[in-house]
Amino acid sequence: MAKSDVKLLGAWPSPFVNRVQIALNLKSVDYEFLEEKFDNKSELLLKSNPVHKKVPVLIHDDKPICESLIIVQYLDEVWTSGPSILPSDPYDRATARFWAAYLDDKWFPLLRELRTTEGEEAKAEITKKLNEGSILLEAAFIKCSKGKGFFGGERIGYIDIAFGCFLGWLKAVEKIAGLKLVDEAVTPGLAAWAERFRSHEAVKGVIPETDRLVELAKIIQARLKAQSAPK
Amino acid sequence: MAKSDVKLLGAWPSPFVNRVQIALNLKSVDYEFLEEKFDNKSELLLKSNPVHKKVPVLIHDDKPICESLIIVQYLDEVWTSGPSILPSDPYDRATARFWAAYLDDKWFPLLRELRTTEGEEAKAEITKKLNEGSILLEAAFIKCSKGKGFFGGERIGYIDIAFGCFLGWLKAVEKIAGLKLVDEAVTPGLAAWAERFRSHEAVKGVIPETDRLVELAKIIQARLKAQSAPK
Numbered sequence: 409m410a411k412s413d414v415k416l417l418g419a420w421p422s423p424f425v426n427r428v429q430i431a432l433n434l435k436s437v438d439y440e441f442l443e444e445k446f447d448n449k450s451e452l453l454l455k456s457n458p459v460h461k462k463v464p465v466l467i468h469d470d471k472p473i474c475e476s477l478i479i480v481q482y483l484d485e486v487w488t489s490g491p492s493i494l495p496s497d498p499y500d501r502a503t504a505r506f507w508a509a510y511l512d513d514k515w516f517p518l519l520r521e522l523r524t525t526e527g528e529e530a531k532a533e534i535t536k537k538l539n540e541g542s543i544l545l546e547a548a549f550i551k552c553s554k555g556k557g558f559f560g561g562e563r564i565g566y567i568d569i570a571f572g573c574f575l576g577w578l579k580a581v582e583k584i585a586g587l588k589l590v591d592e593a594v595t596p597g598l599a600a601w602a603e604r605f606r607s608h609e610a611v612k613g614v615i616p617e618t619d620r621l622v623e624l625a626k627i628i629q630a631r632l633k634a635q636s637a638p639k
Numbered sequence: 640m641a642k643s644d645v646k647l648l649g650a651w652p653s654p655f656v657n658r659v660q661i662a663l664n665l666k667s668v669d670y671e672f673l674e675e676k677f678d679n680k681s682e683l684l685l686k687s688n689p690v691h692k693k694v695p696v697l698i699h700d701d702k703p704i705c706e707s708l709i710i711v712q713y714l715d716e717v718w719t720s721g722p723s724i725l726p727s728d729p730y731d732r733a734t735a736r737f738w739a740a741y742l743d744d745k746w747f748p749l750l751r752e753l754r755t756t757e758g759e760e761a762k763a764e765i766t767k768k769l770n771e772g773s774i775l776l777e778a779a780f781i782k783c784s785k786g787k788g789f790f791g792g793e794r795i796g797y798i799d800i801a802f803g804c805f806l807g808w809l810k811a812v813e814k815i816a817g818l819k820l821v822d823e824a825v826t827p828g829l830a831a832w833a834e835r836f837r838s839h840e841a842v843k844g845v846i847p848e849t850d851r852l853v854e855l856a857k858i859i860q861a862r863l864k865a866q867s868a869p870k
Contacts (some may be wrong), residue, residue: 450674459737459741459775468730471730473730473733473737474737475736475740478733478736478740481732481733481736482729482732482733485691485729485732486729490829498713498716498717499699499702499704499713501712501713501716502704502709502710502712502713503707505706505712506690506705506706506709508705509706509709510690537758544690
């Protein structure tokens with residue numbers, strides 16, 4: 409596929425953008441990455457995603473596709489010659505979609521909340537919920553992977569991409585909060601999977617380094633405080 | 640398909656349950672409806688959806704599928720002999736998934752907020768956002784329907800089901816708030832579509848009557864007030 413056919417509007421720290429990059433790499437799709445500035449959104453972004461005005465947006469043959477999980481499904485349906493991302497069985501597909509939705513709707517919002525929340529009691533409450541989530545995801549991993557290395561079995565699939573894109577922020581929040589959210593003593597399957605996922609060819613270089621995210625988190629937090637401070 | 644193969648755990652006022660019922664009707668699937676009590680969830684529900692503990696849950700050959708949009712996609716992928724719900728073209732599928740997600744993540748939460756919010760200024764703010772949503776959805780209707788009667792073209796498709804299941808609550812909230820949210824003067828396409836959708840064979844009898852929902856809304860509101868009142 410020629411490079412000019414596929415553009416990705418993104419931002420390096422966004423796990424949702426990373427999600428699409430991993431899917432593009434898995435499918436061996438050449439694409440042009442257009443970095444968006446947080447404070448100054450491009451005309452192309454505003455035109456391509458007028459409803460949400462957010463990255464990622466994939467532009468394929470001048471047609472925009474928005475929302476990371478929708479983009480991943482689109483890539484899977486268009487680039488059928490590459491390895492399949494969604495399972496072929498409808499029940500397994502429904503299961504994959506269920507966990508992807510869980511990660512976006514429940515798990516990641518908790519991780520973000522933990523990053524920005526202050527106060528030990530509030531943090532402990534969120535950590536408890538995240539730990540419960542890790543137990544659920546460990547059970548899902550055991551069930552879906554069927555003894556193989558990934559949620560998708562022998563190869564990276566939909567849940568792997570949906571979850572794996574958050575591993576950079578997971579490490580960063582663990583460092584900021586001084587705790588382990590995926591601990592090999594408690595969730596050994598997830599802990600080994602996370603290492604395996606990060607060193608996969610399609611993932612290497614996509615997920616930002618932990619220290620870079622920690623630095624960014626500090627900047628965001630300082631801005632939030634400045635905004636909420638009495639004037 | 641024999642009746643015993645398919646069960647739906649649901650509750651009559653839930654638009655998300657109605658969504659699945661409409662899809663089942665479209666696909667001419669016989670199913671057993673198991674009504675859940677809001678205050679007393681069945682063992683079967685807790686076992687079938689341990690993560691969210693919510694209806695709808697479809698049980699097909701003893702395997703549970705949760706989350707209404709995931710269930711609709713599952714039905715479309717398994718009952719391929721019935722009329723297609725998702726479009727066949729990947730870009731059209733992505734567009735359908737985009738609007739379905741918009742309806743669940745943005746539009747319906749606003750409708751629910753309008754029902755429970757008190758204070759004229761706050762209500763006006765929500766109504767403004769809902770009206771902006773109607774304009775977006777009118778434009779989507781014109782684009783997707785291509786001059787035909789439904790978002791899916793000549794027949795009911797994914798966006799029709801995703802949006803149409805909310806029409807009962809839309810009417811109820813309009814009655815409670817004393818205003819029009821889908822007005823034929825402003826969004827003539829949507830207004831005509833809503834009438835067409837409600838009188839479709841697969842929909843008739845599924846969406847609850849407006850007055851029944853208004854009554855229920857009053858009961859819920861009274862309970863919320865009682866809970867939040869100082870003891």
